[in-house]
Amino acid sequence: MITVKEANTKALIKEYIKFPFDLYKNHPYWVPPLIQDEIETFDKEKNPAFENAEAYFYIAYKEEKIVGRIAAIINWSEVNDQQKKKVRFGWWDVIDDIEVTKALLERVYALGKAHNLEYVEGPMGFSNLDKVGVLTEGFDEIGSMITWYNYPYYKTHLETLGFVKEKEYLENKFPFSNVNPETYIKAVELIKKRYHLKALNFTKNKDIMPYVDEMFDLFNKSYAELSSFVAITDVQKEYFKKKYISFINPEYIKFVMDKEDRIVAFSIVMPSFSTALQKANGKLFPFGFYHMLKAKKESKEVLFYLIGVDPEYQSKGVTAIIFDEYYKTFTEKGITDCIRTPELEDNVAIHNMWKNFNPTTFRRRRTYKLSL
Numbered sequence: 001m002i003t004v005k006e007a008n009t010k011a012l013i014k015e016y017i018k019f020p021f022d023l024y025k026n027h028p029y030w031v032p033p034l035i036q037d038e039i040e041t042f043d044k045e046k047n048p049a050f051e052n053a054e055a056y057f058y059i060a061y062k063e064e065k066i067v068g069r070i071a072a073i074i075n076w077s078e079v080n081d082q083q084k085k086k087v088r089f090g091w092w093d094v095i096d097d098i099e100v101t102k103a104l105l106e107r108v109y110a111l112g113k114a115h116n117l118e119y120v121e122g123p124m125g126f127s128n129l130d131k132v133g134v135l136t137e138g139f140d141e142i143g144s145m146i147t148w149y150n151y152p153y154y155k156t157h158l159e160t161l162g163f164v165k166e167k168e169y170l171e172n173k174f175p176f177s178n179v180n181p182e183t184y185i186k187a188v189e190l191i192k193k194r195y196h197l198k199a200l201n202f203t204k205n206k207d208i209m210p211y212v213d214e215m216f217d218l219f220n221k222s223y224a225e226l227s228s229f230v231a232i233t234d235v236q237k238e239y240f241k242k243k244y245i246s247f248i249n250p251e252y253i254k255f256v257m258d259k260e261d262r263i264v265a266f267s268i269v270m271p272s273f274s275t276a277l278q279k280a281n282g283k284l285f286p287f288g289f290y291h292m293l294k295a296k297k298e299s300k301e302v303l304f305y306l307i308g309v310d311p312e313y314q315s316k317g318v319t320a321i322i323f324d325e326y327y328k329t330f331t332e333k334g335i336t337d338c339i340r341t342p343e344l345e346d347n348v349a350i351h352n353m354w355k356n357f358n359p360t361t362f363r364r365r366r367t368y369k370l371s372l
Contacts, residue, residue: 002067003060006056006057007057007058013057018035019066019093023095028142029140029141029142031274033145034282034283034288036284047126047239048236049126053077055073055126056072057091058071060103060104067094067097068092069091070104073089074088074115075230079115079117086117087117087120088124088125088126089122089123090126090130092104092123093150096151101161113372119371120163120372127230128230128232129236131146132365133169134154134367135149139151141363144274145270145273146305146341148365164368165368166369167345169345169366170361170364171343173337173359174338174354174358174360176336176337180356181324191317191320195316196258197259197318197321198256198257199257199321199322199324199325200257201254201325205245209241209245212237213234215263215266215308216240218263218265218266218308219266221310221311222308222314223308247296248268252268252302253268254266254325254326256318264310265322266322267326268306268307270303272295272339275291276291301339302338303340304340305341306341342365
């Protein structure tokens with residue numbers, strides 16, 4: 001018999017967070033999150049996403065053993081401002097028993113129906129800066145700190161229960177040796193001159209901070225047209241600023257400025273922390289912090305986390321300026337591989353931006369939808 005309980009105490013939230021550590025114990029491709037990070041994400045007092053969203057966390061038990069977990073989420077900005085009558089599910093992990101998946105999803109359906117919502121979509125988090133999608137291809141590749149990993153049967157469970165594909169995401173990579181600066185070096189000088197643009201680089205995190213709000217405003221503006229996008233609020237900007245910016249290598253954040261010193265394009269790259277997180281196994285202390293710091297300084301693999309261009313400049317080749325700056329930084333640091341975060345399959349503009357580097361798709365993931 002399967003019983004489902006809401007994780008509504010600190011102790012239960014901890015159990016909820018730790019379940020995947022059992023499910024994927026010693027798995028070569030699963031990348032554990034930091035437990036303290038997950039606790040903060042689910043804390044209504046600390047995560048500003050709860051200002052515009054509500055979430056409930058459920059644990060499934062079979063013979064008193066944890067066999068699954070799921071989060072049921074409503075993003076009220078999405079429902080009220082965008083008129084998308086959707087209930088989300090995320091942080092879903094389960095043993096290979098479709099009855100467990102069914103029992104957990106019933107809680108998501110119940111939340112959606114209680115608020116007269118029309119459909120369920122997931123897996124996804126509160127916002128666009130959270131993890132997204134069930135892995136459908138690329139199970140033999142190590143995950144990353146910004147994606148969920150899952151067993152192949154997750155997809156089967158959802159499809160058997162009547163879910164259909166909603167959004168498809170591609171993850172691509174290319175060796176840094178594929179980047180030939182000669183293909184864009186002339187264009188860079190021309191674009192800078194024609195549009196009065198310049199690159200802005202950093203060596204200290206504190207120098208980036210004054211620009212972060214403007215960067216997030218540009219992020220909202222540049223992604224507004226994507227069907228799945230929910231804008232980041234001012235409170236969330238503060239939260240992400242404290243949580244992430246201080247941890248990213250300053251030389252991996254690049255801005256393109258216009259003659260009025262406004263940001264017209266930006267990019268954030270992170271060193272790959274995958275192996276370091278596997279060694280840390282959810283904990284920064286006593287040794288996790290050392291592994292993370294080592295990866296920050298020495299990782300030869302980088303992850304293109306965010307890239308945004310003002311709509312006014314989107315067809316003007318501005319990304320060539322960004323790539324030119326990264327070429328210099330990556331050459332200096334001896335970077336060997338570049339990985340891109342999940343990008344919507346139908347986002348043609350972003351795929352065109354990378355085509356000169358001959359990327360290969362090494363993972364696919366998707367969100368699934370079911371009408372209520």
